[in-house]
Amino acid sequence: MNQRTSIKDLPAFVNQSVTLHGWIRAIRSSGKIRFVEFRDGTGTCQCTVEAIHPEAFDALEHCGQETSLSLTGTVREEPRSPGGVEVSVEKVEIYQIAEEYPISRKEHGIDFLMQHRHLWLRSPRQEAILRVRHRIITAAREFFDQEQFTLIDTPIFQPGAAEGAGTLFDVDYFGSPAYLAQTGQLYLETAAMALGKVYCFGPTFRAEKSKTRRHLTEFWMIEPEVAFYELEDLEVLSENFLSHIVQAVLKHNRADLESLGRDVTALEKIQAPFPRVTYSEAVELLHNPELHAKLEAELASEQARGEGLKNEVAEKEAQLAQVSKAWKVEKLKKEIQELQDQIKELERWIANQPAHIQDAKSFEWGSDFGGDEETILSRQFDAPLIVTEYPKEIKAFYMKENPADPRTVRNLDVLAPEGYGEIIGGSQREDDLAKLLARMEAEGMDPEPYQWYLDLRRYGSVPHGGFGLGIERTVSWICGLKHIRETIPFPRLMGKMMP
RNA sequence: UCCAGCGUGGCUCAAUGGUAGAGCGGGUGACUGUUAAUCACUAGGUUGUAGGUUCGAAUCCUACCGCUGGAGCCA
Structure with a gap:
């Protein structure tokens, strides 16, 4: 077995001999000395290979970008090197001399990069985004673990729709129709009745024909669901949850954010509590001359x-x-x-x-907010904005009617700042069987396939609720990206699946 | 689905009706401190596809294909 040192640990090995394993990001030669920009997934460092080590020097003669190799040499402090340390290489062991690498250090068009997504991942910017994504997911799980939630895995093959049936991917399930999950929610509700505080985390699928910078057909969602939680509890949960995630990224991935050119000060303001408005207040705000x-x-x-x-x-x-x-x-x-x-x-x-x-002036109570209204509203605040109690007609059947104003439901959306739009959507659920049935009937739904779900309202029904956080939109917001396609290793976009 | 723009070496682009070019990347050589090194030489193109206009088309026209941006749709 080889002894291995990671590039990120090099400062601790000054004046010692190390062996690095990785790839050539770039190589320059100047007669009797070669400069290798070397990457290993933990970082990049400059290595020098001098002609006084002829074997090592000659071995690199024909090695281009992305050639894989191990380097053995001495770590030195070196102000002339970009990272402050440098490795003087004495020995080179080549795994494979790479063929001409398609992605150069020059700029490339997005179509070309997307077709080479499997190689594009090796570029520093994509590495940084993927590390932030990892941190967001890790922090989210950490949060729910600390809060004593139990992870429940919900099925991906599902017999029916939780919401609009037009946006489901259908599959042939041994001759019967089945659909790819759009949410784990209905199943999660059943688990909340068993374990109290639960969450699920997995891929979800939407067959929407949305060709925008905010939509994927396959994306990851993390959804908590809690028995005895009401809307106000969900508001607190969502703001603590988001604060925890942002703080974790700031703590562990500040360098990544900076390399992405993210304005970190905007993220530092993300601390619970968040501003809250009801839908009706938001409409008033849109009508407000001051705005x-x-x-x-x-x-x-x-x-x-x-x-x-x-x-x-x-x-x-x-x-x-x-x-x-x-x-x-x-x-x-x-x-x-x-x-x-x-x-x-x-x-x-x-x-x-x-x-x-x-549009803001003439916005009518009862319509759903479009992207423009969301942007106008969220830009009035530094922190994410919690908007609650939307009109019943524009929301899903399972959302609890608001006893204080039956025109509305007890739901919440959380809008990310800086115009990044909705990152969380959720609600307190309707726990009254009669009301739920009436609502399904009003929507023209057949209650028959939902008997298992309705059972929750028959056997010890309690107030409960939850929400879903879209991982990719969160990554997009925290990294400050223009397009969601960079937030996931292999994005699935409308009509596109390469590689 | 609609609107707009684009399609030229491996990549990024130039050439607007008259001999298809540059930079990067590749190859060969020079150089012991490079930071997208530099310098010299070199290979590499049926201009997305099909048709049309013209003495002549990368360039103009038509259709199709592909891509990008936007709109719509959207928990």
Whole structure:
């Protein structure tokens, strides 16, 4: 067995001999010395191979990007190296000389990267995102474990729909129709009646024809469900849960967030308690002239930001004249292009904002919030916004009618800040058999396949509730990503499955 | 499903009706401190597909395919 040292541990091995196992991220040579940027999944370090070790030096002669090998040498403190330490290599053992690697250090188009997703994962940015994803999942499980929840695995093959049947993937289950799970909720409710505090975590599937930066057809959801919890308990649970996750990522993955260019100060503000509004209050807020004034002010400040961006473009264009290297010219041009794209997006936003303000003014009680309303509302707060008690008509049959206002249900949505939209949706469940049956009838549902679920209201029914957190939307928000496709190793998007 | 844009070497792009080019990556060589190293040389293209207009098409037109962005839809 080989002795192995991880790159992240190198500072503890200064002046000692180590063996690293990994891949070449980049290699440069300068006559009698080669510089190897070496990665092993824990980090990257620069290694030098000098011609005074001819075997090692010659071994690297034809090795390109992603060649796999082990390096043995001495760790030195070295200010000229990007990581502050460097390994002087004496021995090289090659596993495989990589063929010409398709992903270079230059920029690539998104289509190309998606088709090479299996290789794209090796790039530093994707590594960072995957580590944050891991932390979010680990922190979520840790939280429920600390809170004495029991993990319950719910089935992925399910006989029917919990919600809209048009968005289910159907499969042939030995000749009978079955569907891929959209949620574990109904099953989880039964487990809550057994164990009290339970949660499930698994993949869920939606056959929605949504081609947006926020939708996947296969995504992971973590769902708690608790007996004797009412809406107010769920509000507290959700804010503690999210705070715990964000704090864990800040604690363990700060470097990853910074490498992603995430504004960490925005995340540091995420501490329970969170702001709360009811749906009706949110509608009033949308109608509030003060909000409109604020939005108008925002419009002005965004216009100013647009001017700033235009100045940046001018600056870069001035720099262009002084740069002669072709690739540097291209890089500058690309940056200018990106700025111009930003300006274009901003201008589109500015152009649409008056319409959005108008929509807000004329928003009618009873409609569901669209992306625009969600964005306007959540941008009024630094922390996630808990919105409760939506109109019954636009919500699912199992949500408990609000005794204080029967037009509404006892549900909650949590909207992430910065326009990232809904990350949590949940509710207190209807625990009254008659009301639940009436509601199913109103929706035109056949109660027959749900008898097992209705049994919970026959044998010791209690108030209970829960919610679901979409892992990928949470990753997207915490990492500050533009598109959900980077939040999961192998994204399944509408009409797309490669590799 | 709708709207818009795009499709040129392995990759990122240029060439707007008149000889298809650059950078990166690949290959060969030089160089002991590189940071997307540098320098020299070099290989690599039926311009997404099919049709049309034209003396001549990467460029114009039509259809199809693919991709991207947006809208719709959306726990």
